[in-house]
Amino acid sequence: MSQASIPTYDPGEIEPRWQQRWDKDGLYNSDIDTSKPKHYALTMLPYPSGDLHIGHWYAMTPADARARFMRMRGFNVLFPMGFDAFGLPAENAAIKKNIHPKTWTYANIERMRLQLKSMGGMFDWRREAISADPKYYKWSQWFFTQLYKHGLAYRKHSPVDWCPNCNTTLAREQVWGDDRHCERCGTPVIKKDLNQWFFKITNYAEELLDFSTIDWPERVKTLQTNWIGKSSGASVTFRTEQGDPLEVFTTRPDTLWGVTFMVLAPEHPLVAKLTSATQKSQVDAYLAETIRQSDIQREAADKEKTGVFTGGYAINPVNGEKIPVWIADYVLMTYGTGAIMAVPAHDQRDFEFARKFNLPIRVVIQPAGEAVIDPDTMEAAVPAKGSMVNSGELTGTPENKAMEKIIAFLEAKKAGHATTNYRIRDWLISRQRYWGAPIPMVFCDKCGVVPVPDDQLPVLLPDDVEWKPTGESPLKLHPTWKKTTCPQCGGPAERETDTMDTFMCSSWYHLRYLSPNYDKGPFDPAEYNYWAPVDVYTGGIEHATMHLIYTRFFQKALRDMGIAKGPEPMLTLRNQGIVLGEDSEKMSKSRGNVVAPDDLVKAYGADSVRAYLMFFARWDLGAPWNKTGIDGTVRWLRRVWTIMQEPSAGKSPSVEAEKNLRRRLHQTLRSVTRDFENFEFNTIVSGLMELLNDMQKFRQENPGPSKAWDEAVDVYLRMLAPVAPHISEEIWSRLGKPYSIHTQKWPTVDEQAAADETITLVIQVNGKVRDRLIMPVNVSEADAKAAALANEAVQRALDGRQPKQVIYVPGRLVNVVG
RNA sequence: GCCGGAGUGGCGGAAUUGGCAGACGCGCACGACUCAAAAUCGUGUACCGUAAGGUAUGUGGGUUCGAUUCCCACCUUCGGCACCA
Structure with missing residues (x-):
């Protein structure tokens, strides 16, 4: 077989084929397995706005790569996905296009699910949860009544923030900036005196300041601490x-x-x-x-x-x-x-x-x-x-x-x-909008405020509603919906017509993922006991004082109500940055600087897009998009494709050459492993690029059969698998290795092979580099110093002066002070 | 004003603990292949200098044999908070 017989790398053919195969085989189904340590990896759930944005890819593909890495390391990994499906954009879009919010939302979910699948993620789709689904919001409502019964939800008449554009009240966390604008639409809010439902997050102000049991970024902890304002x-x-x-x-x-x-x-x-x-x-x-x-x-x-x-x-x-x-x-x-x-x-x-x-x-x-x-x-x-x-x-x-x-x-x-x-205020939960979970409370003239009993949940959101905003809750204007009977006395009563803040739904979705079809409670205790809490949570920092503070409150409340265990919902948190447009501005349709992942996948393949998103910026910082930059990762994967498949023929390498190859291989494995652990995705890709460069040189000089080469190919593909799951699976399979690469073990570093035999001894005079000498790794201090002092460049720099002092850093440098 | 993040080539960025600044990639330049182009491959690419060498990690100090890394004082920028008592 010559190079010509290796077909051209065609991601458009390879990627859908493997996605279907993985799907068919249930390769990414995660089930309880007590023989393995569990790992619950989670990315913030997307809002089904219509199209998967490059920002979603930027958030999800490195997280997916890391989840895959953890799986190869022997963890039983759960990496679920779902949709934050209630919310205002659905209503706004529905008004504009005159389609029902539900129709709009579920059509978008269909679309986004397909787009998510094109990413080649290891999502366990059996666990998908959709917050607008009655079997989901039944439990959002149940939590509301539980909070009420435990004195953590109350109704109060008070001046509250009102967004005149969104036509609803907002929680204090959702009012931003100097001009006190709505976090969603940017309109400055006004005050209104209204009767609204609140959650007593202030009860937990002090405990929310305690981050001692979680590994969260300093920035988020600072933002929350400032927000709580003790x-x-x-x-x-x-x-x-x-x-x-x-x-x-x-x-x-x-x-x-x-x-x-x-x-x-x-x-x-x-x-x-x-x-x-x-x-x-x-x-x-x-x-x-x-x-x-x-x-x-x-x-x-x-x-x-x-x-x-x-x-x-x-x-x-x-x-x-x-x-x-x-x-x-x-x-x-x-x-x-x-x-x-x-x-x-x-x-x-x-x-x-x-x-x-x-x-x-x-x-x-x-x-x-x-x-x-x-x-x-x-x-x-x-x-x-x-x-x-x-x-x-x-x-x-x-x-x-x-x-x-x-x-x-x-x-x-x-x-x-x-x-x-404390500066923090109670969480205002009422929204005067249609597309949300109805607040499950009933007002009775005789009995007062009565929670809807568990067996009458969910309080279904009616479909036949005039959902255009008037400033009043659309449910209030429904001819019959609000009329009900009092659960306590059976007399005539009225339902609460406000719906819940969607941050309520997202405060506990990580629990619903564990058993989205379970109907005896919000989650199956068996699943909960095995998977909870979330081990690694990834998402944007913009939620620091919204979702991330609400969900911590929620966990503490659930713990105190005896529903969940432990003080914190997510043990480790990492934030990704933002991908800006090529003009360094925030991407938006009106600016015309939006990068569409679908186009990129079509042009370059999902693997290249994944790799580029990991490579092109520090993940936690983000950067402006660079159109031509992706060519680098495309070229890299093409070279991987040919180099890994090139059959051996000709001169075999020397023992020395093999040793050098193995050293580079295992050094790279060590750094890639470390970088995965530390969420340093850009250096994972650059490390793999460097190794490929070395492998290519090795192969040019030694094209013949070689055990070390075979090992390098095998280890390389395993390291590549989390980053570029399709191409690695395809090459793996074409090399006749057992399906699937994604169920293989992460290789172990051979420390002996990785050890350097020689060092580059840096020779300095007064802290300035004058020369570099290749020395054996075990060079003695005396020999190193002697070599430095005898060095021509050192003598020239000393210019006749006597060295006052000679510093030796083992394995690194000699600094002659004179 | 207070709190936090970030300042490194034309660009994105790299640099375990204080020890070779600029890995890797983009871009650019030149070369090979080609009738030509694309693709691909090769070489070069911080700045000044013909060179020896010198200068460089936002600025100015300090500690140190040695600082992108530690300390002090600033500047710029992004984000949060703010007549919060």
Whole structure:
């Protein structure tokens, strides 16, 4: 057989053929097998938007390669796939094209499933779960009622964020940026007062800060930590003149003697009672103005302070002083207690307010050794670092004792105590949209709010609905759907007409994958006990303070309700970056810079696309797409194709040549193995490219039969298999090796073969490289130093000077200092 | 303002623990094959310099025999948070 008899590499023929074979053989079915360690690998489930995007490929193919690697390493790997099928885009597309959201969604799923299959992934499709499927959302609803029964779901009338474009409320996590825009569509949100369902994620604020049992990226942990926003301080209770308790939260209770006024949020419940007759018209005018302004205007940090005096006073519990109470919109009702004690000497915001309204300023913290601060001439609040002064019986307390002493003082006076505040708010779960899981609650005039009993779940989403948005839940406008009977008393009742945030569905999908058809519970306990938790989770960082915080909350809630075990749902998390368009901008249809994976597969084959996506950027960073770059991986796979299949004929290699080949082979195996473990996909491919270059050179010089060559081909194909599953399977089969390459063992590094026999000894003078010498690996220190000192380039660089010192790093270098 | 990521050739990037900076690939240039082109193969490719050599990992310092790597102070950029008490 000559080279001419090796057919041309034709991925278009090879790839579908193997995909069908694997499918037919159930090669990627994962079943419980207690004889093997399990490995649950998961990528964030896609939304069925219509077409598989290059971003999906970028997320999924390296994850698939790693799952395959783990399988070859002897793990029983589960790598499932499904669809986050509820959500707004379905409704929006349906409105635009006048098709039912369900039709649109399921047609897209069909399409995307085929596209996913073209990737050659090792998905176990028997485990596919679709969140819009009643047998799925039955359990989303069941979880809702469970949370309700355990006091973790509640309904509250409050001001909430509303997206006027999406026509629905949003959770705080789904409102982004300076201009407080909707995370989905970018429209700035407005406030509305509505009765909405919430999940008590705040109950878990403290526990969510604990990442000690999981291996997650620092970035995600930081984002979540910032989001949770823990601050420690004290709760201090002032009293109004009328005797009402007026509680504030402060991180600096040691500045209590510096309080010269108090400020309430305009919405604070005590405002009306505190307002004096003379101030009433001013207060009312301010309240009216505040309501008129948007949140964005109100919360702009650079805005000049505004506010009015209520005419009322409060008593400072530490010294009995009577201090004026103001209202101002820089105090937010949504944080702390909606009231603050103002310490203008040591807080810049309070300082600005005091200067503007001529309120007194009193310094109560004095830095050691600095000039005494004059409140009349100071131009900004001074940092409260130093000993307490002007603070009654606590005057003189040093900084490091201040907190401890003031807390004890407050507790003794029963005026306050140490406490912690969190920025995170409860998760608003209600959505005024059609294409979601109905919230399974019933309102009865007699019995109040009643959860739908388990045996009446799921509460089915009706198909015959006017799903165009009106600002009201489409289910509310359905003529009959909401009418029901009370599960408790049997009397007439109405259903909740809001649907759930789709992040509810995605909070537990990793559990549904385990047994998507199980009907006695959300998941089959046998499957759960074997597979859970997720070992490796991969996806985008944009979910750091949405999905990734919700799903952690969900796991903790399930654990506390006795439904699941363990504190965390996903043990290891890795984020991929973003593939930008060739113009370095985010890919979008309107920019016309979208790269379509289908076209790439058609032009180059899935294996080349997979390899290129792993190779072209650091996976965690992403990069702009480069059209010509893929030629590199295409050429590489073509060369693999011919070199691996070239029959042996001619001169056989020397023992030395074989030894060198094996050394390179096993060194590469070592690095590729390590890189797979570390999610360093780009160097896996470059390592394989380098080895191929070496193998090609070897083969050009030694085309004859060789055991080492056969070994190299065998090991090379195994290493290639996770990256390029089709071509490796095809060559493997054409070489007459047993089906399937994907069930073969990952090769073991022969450390002896991988060991270097010679080293390149770097010869430096004063840290600058002057020469490189090939030396035996076991060269003695004396010999290495002697060789360096005798070196011509070293002598030239020394220029007659005597070496002061000679540094020897075994196996690496000699540095002559002189 | 606070927190975090990232700054290395024309481009994407590589460099176990502080020890050969620029692997691998793209692009480019030249050459081979070809009537020609594509494909393929080969050679070269950080910068300055004819060379010896010198200069280079965002900037400026420091530690060290030796720094892309460690420390300090900055700059740029991306992301998050922010009148959060």
